[in-house]
Amino acid sequence: MTLPQDTQRPDQLRVLVLTAQHADFLWLASLLAADAELEADVTWCPDLVDCDDLVRNASFDVLVWDCAFHSGDAASFLQYLAVSSDDKPVLALSAESPGERAPALLAEGASDYLSRQALDRWQLARAVRCLWYREQLACSARGHLGRALATGVINRDLFFDRLQQALLRAERAGHRLALLHLNVDDFRSINESFGYQKGDQLMIRLAERLRRALRRVDALMRIGGDELALIIERVEDSLDITRIIRKVVTALEEPIVIDGNALVINASLGVATYPESGDNAENLMRRANRAMFEAKRDPGTSYRFYDRQLHISAGHQLRLEADLRNALRGGELEVYYQPRVDMATEEVRGVECLLRWNHPQRGLVGPDEFIPVAERSGLIVPIGYWVIEQACKRLQAAAELGFPGLVFAVNLSFRQFHDRKMTETIFRIIFNANVDTSLLELELTESAMMHDPEYAQRCLRELNQLGISFALDDFGTGFSSLSNLQHLPISLVKIDKSFVQALGHSADAEHIIRAIISLSHSLQMSVVAEGVETEGQLDFLRQAHCDEVQGYYYARPMPWNDLVQFLSNREAAACLRQ
Numbered sequence: 149m150t151l152p153q154d155t156q157r158p159d160q161l162r163v164l165v166l167t168a169q170h171a172d173f174l175w176l177a178s179l180l181a182a183d184a185e186l187e188a189d190v191t192w193c194p195d196l197v198d199c200d201d202l203v204r205n206a207s208f209d210v211l212v213w214d215c216a217f218h219s220g221d222a223a224s225f226l227q228y229l230a231v232s233s234d235d236k237p238v239l240a241l242s243a244e245s246p247g248e249r250a251p252a253l254l255a256e257g258a259s260d261y262l263s264r265q266a267l268d269r270w271q272l273a274r275a276v277r278c279l280w281y282r283e284q285l286a287c288s289a290r291g292h293l294g295r296a297l298a299t300g301v302i303n304r305d306l307f308f309d310r311l312q313q314a315l316l317r318a319e320r321a322g323h324r325l326a327l328l329h330l331n332v333d334d335f336r337s338i339n340e341s342f343g344y345q346k347g348d349q350l351m352i353r354l355a356e357r358l359r360r361a362l363r364r365v366d367a368l369m370r371i372g373g374d375e376l377a378l379i380i381e382r383v384e385d386s387l388d389i390t391r392i393i394r395k396v397v398t399a400l401e402e403p404i405v406i407d408g409n410a411l412v413i414n415a416s417l418g419v420a421t422y423p424e425s426g427d428n429a430e431n432l433m434r435r436a437n438r439a440m441f442e443a444k445r446d447p448g449t450s451y452r453f454y455d456r457q458l459h460i461s462a463g464h465q466l467r468l469e470a471d472l473r474n475a476l477r478g479g480e481l482e483v484y485y486q487p488r489v490d491m492a493t494e495e496v497r498g499v500e501c502l503l504r505w506n507h508p509q510r511g512l513v514g515p516d517e518f519i520p521v522a523e524r525s526g527l528i529v530p531i532g533y534w535v536i537e538q539a540c541k542r543l544q545a546a547a548e549l550g551f552p553g554l555v556f557a558v559n560l561s562f563r564q565f566h567d568r569k570m571t572e573t574i575f576r577i578i579f580n581a582n583v584d585t586s587l588l589e590l591e592l593t594e595s596a597m598m599h600d601p602e603y604a605q606r607c608l609r610e611l612n613q614l615g616i617s618f619a620l621d622d623f624g625t626g627f628s629s630l631s632n633l634q635h636l637p638i639s640l641v642k643i644d645k646s647f648v649q650a651l652g653h654s655a656d657a658e659h660i661i662r663a664i665i666s667l668s669h670s671l672q673m674s675v676v677a678e679g680v681e682t683e684g685q686l687d688f689l690r691q692a693h694c695d696e697v698q699g700y701y702y703a704r705p706m707p708w709n710d711l712v713q714f715l716s717n718r719e720a721a722a723c724l725r726q
Contacts, residue, residue: 161188167214183273203232215242226257235365237279307369311429325422328378329436333414335374361395416443417451425454483538484705488698498555501539502705528561540581557589571610585615612637641668645679
């Protein structure tokens, strides 16, 4: 990897070349170097591991991207580059002609496209220079908007122009867009108490706080004395808008200090989305304004969607997330345990630890409803550590109750790998619990390792050295299971319940299960089949030499006291059979 030079001038063009081949990098760098006026500082990124660090932490003006360089599909990688690089322009290169490839790539987020077949020094330099100039103009425009905001200037014409440009980009790319209209409640009282100048200062500080919470690609403008407008581009669904609303509400929670006075402010937010609520700037603004006035009917900081269905969906998500945050603090979460039974001996070899939520109003909330919310909000990280703590406590209790050697398996979310202190935190938990680490098993899916495979593998190796074992969950449903098995310290594979429940109805399911068991055993791994409910499924798995089974045939997930009773009853029954 070629690192950016510390001696580069502030006005020097900085180019990052994303290509796996060093020869291609040298070729592109030589083409750019041949343009004496350009004087580009060119950096090579040869692999995805370096890519994340370079794009996020180094500063580049233009990204030159070889379309073969990505970790999944081109659209997803372009979206990743846009978010990680603060929407820097991307020049895409591939062997296809512009007519074949350019329309799709430009729609997916590329700024320009060139075919490698006819690429020369003039073409490349011209394209890079144009993208650089375009970015400088955009930065200048953002700076102008920032200065207008900082001085309290209200410019509705500039705002509508910015909104119209955003709508054109959304229409071309087939993206959605959200407009948030924010009005500070009871702003007249603030002006009367502190004066108009201090009221302006409050709006400026509020805007600065919101600006820090938004992506660079999003726009924020003051459009009235007590009003701000936020243009949120590249919206996928109501959950994306929910995240933005959450950031805005969080920014409003902390008081704003004016002349030593801490002012707690409330605001009303109206939300309108393109294309659902309107297809031009005027309609979108009018409907966001109408939704904002609807929000004023509710006490405190509140929001409303112009689209009722979006309002219901986002409101449900926000309430569920707030309740879940309280649940973690208030002891409403509980671990249930589902036994895993050895097929040869009929003994319980281990249990899977499954999370349940005892909601004070709604009763027992299933994991299918709240786990996705926990993952989207990041709450799954502290919740995951809490489940590991509970598993360690029960592991100790099981030994004291006469059930030694019982394995406790805990699911590890993909979000856990976003925590750079994951290994350290898990080590501290098991050290404080003083348990036999060979009886602690962490279950992970392929998605848990896709964000940063190298970091994930390092974490697993470090934890494996402590004696912790790993199981690959939902095996057979991903795309790279076989390669993962070769490089990770996996000792057990869990066959996804969808294959088990298809037994008797699908010959393919039988072949897949036999293949998984055969492959796993050849790699010295045990196999657990999930979702076993019938005698027929059990017979097939026994004939296929599956090691363990888990499912309603033996037991549903149950609270700790019920598990202890279940284990005692099976032990007593085993003694009677002897």
